[in-house]
Amino acid sequence: MxxxxxxxxxxxxxxFAVTAECGPPQGADSQPIQEKGKLIKDVVDAVNVTDxxxxxxxxxxxxxxVLLKEMGIEPVLQIxxxxxNRIALQSDLLGASALGVRNVLxxxxxxxxxxxxxxxxxxxxxDSIQLVYAARIMRDEGRLLDGTRxxxxxxxxxxxxxxxxxxxxxxxVTRLAKKIYAGANFIQTQCIYDTARFEVWLNGARQxxxxxKVYILGGVTPLKSVRMAEYMKANVAGIEVPxxxxxxxxxxxxxxxxxxxxxxxxxxxxxxxxxxxxxxxHVMAIGWEEKVPEILEAAGLSPRAKLExxxx
Amino acid sequence: MSKDKIRIVVRGCHNxxxxxxxxxxxxxxxxxxxxxxxxxxxxxxxxxxxxKFFEQGxxxxxxxxxxxxxxxxxxxxxxxxxxxxxxxEWMEELDLEPDRVKFHMLDSQASxxxxxxxxxxxxxxxxxxxxxxxxx
Amino acid sequence: MIVxxxxxxxxxxxxxxxxxxxxxxxxxxxxxxxxxxxxxxxxLMASALRIAYDKAGEKIEVREASLDRQCVHxxxxxxxxxxxxxxAVLSLACGAGVQALARFYPQSVIIPALNTQFIxxxxxxxxxxxxxxxxxxxxxxxxxxxxxLTRCAKKLLNGPCGGSNNGKCEVSPDLDCAWQMIxxxxxxxxxxxxxKEFVPPNDWSTSHSGRPRVIIREDRRV
Numbered sequence: 001m002x003x004x005x006x007x008x009x010x011x012x013x014x015x016f017a018v019t020a021e022c023g024p025p026q027g028a029d030s031q032p033i034q035e036k037g038k039l040i041k042d043v044v045d046a047v048n049v050t051d052x053x054x055x056x057x058x059x060x061x062x063x064x065x066v067l068l069k070e071m072g073i074e075p076v077l078q079i080x081x082x083x084x085n086r087i088a089l090q091s092d093l094l095g096a097s098a099l100g101v102r103n104v105l106x107x108x109x110x111x112x113x114x115x116x117x118x119x120x121x122x123x124x125x126x127d128s129i130q131l132v133y134a135a136r137i138m139r140d141e142g143r144l145l146d147g148t149r150x151x152x153x154x155x156x157x158x159x160x161x162x163x164x165x166x167x168x169x170x171x172x173v174t175r176l177a178k179k180i181y182a183g184a185n186f187i188q189t190q191c192i193y194d195t196a197r198f199e200v201w202l203n204g205a206r207q208x209x210x211x212x213k214v215y216i217l218g219g220v221t222p223l224k225s226v227r228m229a230e231y232m233k234a235n236v237a238g239i240e241v242p243x244x245x246x247x248x249x250x251x252x253x254x255x256x257x258x259x260x261x262x263x264x265x266x267x268x269x270x271x272x273x274x275x276x277x278x279x280x281x282h283v284m285a286i287g288w289e290e291k292v293p294e295i296l297e298a299a300g301l302s303p304r305a306k307l308e309x310x311x312x
Numbered sequence: 313m314s315k316d317k318i319r320i321v322v323r324g325c326h327n328x329x330x331x332x333x334x335x336x337x338x339x340x341x342x343x344x345x346x347x348x349x350x351x352x353x354x355x356x357x358x359x360x361x362x363x364k365f366f367e368q369g370x371x372x373x374x375x376x377x378x379x380x381x382x383x384x385x386x387x388x389x390x391x392x393x394x395x396x397x398x399x400x401e402w403m404e405e406l407d408l409e410p411d412r413v414k415f416h417m418l419d420s421q422a423s424x425x426x427x428x429x430x431x432x433x434x435x436x437x438x439x440x441x442x443x444x445x446x447x448x
Numbered sequence: 449m450i451v452x453x454x455x456x457x458x459x460x461x462x463x464x465x466x467x468x469x470x471x472x473x474x475x476x477x478x479x480x481x482x483x484x485x486x487x488x489x490x491x492l493m494a495s496a497l498r499i500a501y502d503k504a505g506e507k508i509e510v511r512e513a514s515l516d517r518q519c520v521h522x523x524x525x526x527x528x529x530x531x532x533x534x535x536a537v538l539s540l541a542c543g544a545g546v547q548a549l550a551r552f553y554p555q556s557v558i559i560p561a562l563n564t565q566f567i568x569x570x571x572x573x574x575x576x577x578x579x580x581x582x583x584x585x586x587x588x589x590x591x592x593x594x595x596x597l598t599r600c601a602k603k604l605l606n607g608p609c610g611g612s613n614n615g616k617c618e619v620s621p622d623l624d625c626a627w628q629m630i631x632x633x634x635x636x637x638x639x640x641x642x643x644k645e646f647v648p649p650n651d652w653s654t655s656h657s658g659r660p661r662v663i664i665r666e667d668r669r670v
Binding site: 082113124127128129130145162168170171177178182 | 605
C-alpha cells in the first residue's frame with residue numbers, strides 16, 4: 001500500500017523508522033523552514049510539519065510541507081481539526097496528495113485558548129479520529145464523508161497521535177484501537193519521559209493485538225535544561241515528566257544540562273528500539289533541530305539513506 | 313465639610329440587644345444625620361437596597377451583624393457579608409468609594425460598644441466627605 | 449435555563465446614548481434564577497443608572513418593570529404604556545427576550561443589559577454551568593448523560609484528547625474533563641464498552657450551524 005510514501009516503505013520493510021519535527025516560522029519567509037530541513041535532511045525518513053502548533057499562527061503546514069518536499073525531504077503533513085471544517089479538511093487532503101505529500105498526521109490540535117488568537121472560533125467540526133476516518137475512506141473507497149464519489153483518490157499514509165500519559169489511562173488503549181479502526185496506519189506518541197507508564201500503555205496495546213495493526217513511533221524530546229523540564233511538567237498539557245528525570249538533569253551543572261538531556265534522549269531511543277511493538281522514533285527537538293543528527297547518531301540510527309536502499 | 317451634612321444609615325440585626333435598644337431609643341446620643349433601622353436578620357439586607365441608599369443621597373451605609381456562628385438563621389450574617397461585598401463592587405464601578413459601605417460583625421464577647429462602632433463609622437464618612445450625588 | 453451576566457455599566461450607558469427616559473424591564477424566569485435580570489437585579493441596575501447619571505450631572509428618569517417571561521409574546525403587551533413613554537428600553541432579559549421586545553415594539557429602541565451566556569444549570573448557590581448547546585439532536589443517551597459537544601472544550605465525540613489530566617481539562621484547571629465524567633459514569637453504569645464504538649462525524653445541520661431554527665406546531669397554533 002502507498003509505496004509512494006518512503007515512511008510507509010521503511011516501516012513495511014521492518015526498519016526502525018525515524019521521523020523528526022519542523023515547526024514553520026511566524027512569517028512569510030520560506031527560508032527558516034528550509035534551514036531547519038537542511039539540518040535534519042539526511043538523518044531521518046520523514047519530517048513532520050506542525051500545523052499552527054499551540055494555536056499560534058504560522059506559515060501554513062501544507063506550504064511548509066511542499067517547501068520541504070522540494071528539497072528532497074519527505075514531509076508528514078500535520079492537520080488539526082481545530083481550524084477547519086470538514087469541507088476544508090477534505091479539500092486539503094486532496095490538495096496535499098496532488099502536491100505530492102504522502103503522509104498525514106491527523107490531530108485535533110491544541111485548544112485555541114493557548115495560542116495568540118484567543119478570540120478565534122474553535123471549529124472542531126471533526127475530531128482527530130473522524131479525520132483519520134475521512135482520510136481513509138477518501139483513499140480506500142474514493143468517497144467523501146457524505147458518500148460523494150471522488151474522481152480520483154488521494155494517496156496518503158495516514159497517521160494519528162497517541163498520548164499514553166493523559167487520563168483516564170483506561171481509555172488510552174481504547175482510543176488507540178479506535179484510531180486504528182478509523183484507518184490509522186501509523187501512530188506518533190507524545191514525548192516519553194515516564195517509561196513505566198509508556199510500557200503499561202504499550203502492553204495494553206499489545207494485548208489487544210493493536211501493535212500488529214499499526215506502526216507505533218515513540219516520541220522523544222530532548223530536555224535542554226532543568227528549567228525546560230520543570231516548565232513542561234507544570235505547563236504543557238499532556239506531558240508527564242517524572243521527578244527522577246528532573247532530579248537527574250538537576251544533578252549536573254547548568255552548562256552540562258543540555259548534554260545530559262541529549263544523553264537521556266539517546267537512552268530513551270535505545271530503550272524504544274528494544275521494545276516489542278515499537279516501530280520507530282519520532283524526535284521532536286523543539287527549537288533544537290541542530291542536535292537531531294547528533295542524537296540519532298549516538299542512538300545508532302544514522303545514516304538513513306542505506307535503510308531506504310534496503311527497503312526498495 | 314461640616315459634620316451635620318453627612319448622612320449615614322445603619323442597619324442592624326434586631327437579635328443584637330445593644331443595637332435593638334439603641335434603635336428603639338432612636339439614638340438620642342448619636343449625631344444628627346444618622347438613621348437607624350432594625351433588620352430581622354442581617355441576611356435580610358440586599359445589594360440593591362444598599363445602592364438605593366446612595367441613590368437617595370446617603371453618604372455611608374453600615375450593616376451590623378451578629379457574631380460568626382451566632383446567627384439565629386444560621387448563615388444570615390454570612391450571606392450579608394457577601395451582599396455587602398457585591399454592593400461594593402458596584403460602588404467601584406460607579407466610582408464611589410467602596411469604604412462607604414461597611415459590614416461589621418460584632419465580636420462574640422459582645423464587649424464592643426455599639427455607639428462607638430457607629431460613631432467611628434460616622435467620623436470616617438465625615439472624613440471622606442459627602443458623595444457628589446444630589447440624591448434627587 | 450438561559451444563563452446571563454450583566455454588562456459593564458459603561459457599555460450600557462454608551463448604548464443608551466442620549467436617551468433620558470429609560471425603562472428597565474426585568475424578566476422573572478431564567479435570568480431571575482441566575483440572578484442577572486430578576487426584580488432585585490432590575491432594582492440594582494435602576495439605582496446604578498440613577499447614580500451614574502446623577503454623578504455626571506445629568507438628569508434622567510428611570511422606570512422599572514418586570515415581566516414573567518420576556519420571551520413570550522403574550523406577556524409583552526403589559527408594558528405597552530411604559531414603553532411608549534420611554535426613549536430607550538433597557539432589557540434585563542436574555543437575547544431572546546430582548547429580541548422578543550423588539551419584535552413586539554418595532555418603533556422602540558431596545559438595549560440589552562446582559563450578556564447571554566449559555567443554556568445551563570444551577571450547580572449550587574451562585575454557580576451556574578453550561579450543559580447544553582441546543583444542537584437539535586440530543587446524544588446524551590450515548591454519553592451517560594454528559595454532553596461532550598458542550599462540556600468538552602474541543603467538542604470531541606470519540607474520547608478525551610491528550611490534555612485530560614487528573615479529571616481536569618487542559619484549557620483550565622478549574623474545568624472538569626467531560627470525558628473523564630463520561631468515563632466515570634459509564635464505568636459506574638457498567639457500560640464502558642460503549643466507548644469502543646466509533647462515533648461518526650456529527651450532523652450539524654440540526655444545530656444553529658444549519659440555519660436559525662423555527663419550530664411550527666399546527667396543533668398549538670390559533
